[in-house]
Amino acid sequence: MKLKKLLKWALITGAVIIIGSCAVTKNIEANIVQPLEASENYRDGKFHNATPKSKPSFGEMMYVLKRYITEKKIDPEPKNGLPIQQVTRAQLDALSDDELHLVKLGHSSILIKANGEYWLIDPVFADRASPFSFLGPKRFQPTPITIDELPPIDKVLISHNHYDHLDKAAIKKLIGKTKQFLVPMGVEGDLQKWGADKSQVTRFNWWQELKVGDTLFAFTPSQHFSGRGLGDGNTTLWGSWVIQTAGKSLYFSGDSGYFDGFKKIGEKYGPFDLTMIETGAYNEDWPDVHMFPKESVQAHIDLRGVTMLPIHNSTFDLSFHPWYEPLKRVTVEAEAQGVKLTTPIVGEVFTVDKASDGAWWEKYL
Structure with a gap:
């Protein structure tokens, strides 16, 4: 059990906090072969955050490790199965083309x-957010549709290369049915190694x-880190995505600590009809790379969002908080700030204008 907790801590939390800068807008079509060194936040073989942060001391890292080994968690995963709506290819194909749908x-x-x-x-379709099929955070419930059942995919967008965001097995299966992968600098190496054509x-x-x-796709900053092994920390970039299409504007945070970049993104691309904001896996021991629910709501406000979808929760045990706590806390904060939340269950098809606001988790506490 101690070995499992040790590996989980090393693989998932990383306990790495780094530094860096920002860049100006450029059209990707003119910079497809831009070298890593051309990035303003790439120095000495590593990518860096825009806001300087100090690295954790050895003692601080050992303290977090001790917590993972010895601390007893309260409700780290559901006691019973969570609600899910299965999605079929026919159901997806029947959705109208003139409205934006999300699942x-x-x-x-x-x-x-x-x-x-x-x-x-x-x-991410894997049973575990881990490089191992037998070890690491295990999924609370299956996905509502398999990769084989998915229709042809025009674009796959990746925010960064952590195991709970970049699933090797899923990418290998998606290569044959995906037209284009949009990835942070450096991540293209993994995809090509797994079989994706350079084009x-x-x-x-x-x-x-x-x-x-x-349609406009823009890759925007986040405050986080990257790495899939012991020696590749921060050798690939991380970030968030802006999508403007079909008369709607969407924002996807990826993983991030709270930082002033949200305001900059909101000023440049906002307002957003829907923000998909990380709300989970937070802890006082790594506040710079994951947000507490109060900060997630503030990020939504900074982005000039209309409706907020809390993501990064209720699927894997990645921190010390109860599985349901992120949704409970973000709901309280959203009400206090007058922010409109959408909280669909897994597999539920919804639109930006017809959001789901039920507190489904209350029945599973």
């Missing part, structure tokens, strides 16, 4: 149908944009 697949994975196309954000993968620096018809 929460679990954790931070989102399926979008817009303009008759299907897009996936951070698709399938477009990599982004912060503030780079891709315009496809009437």
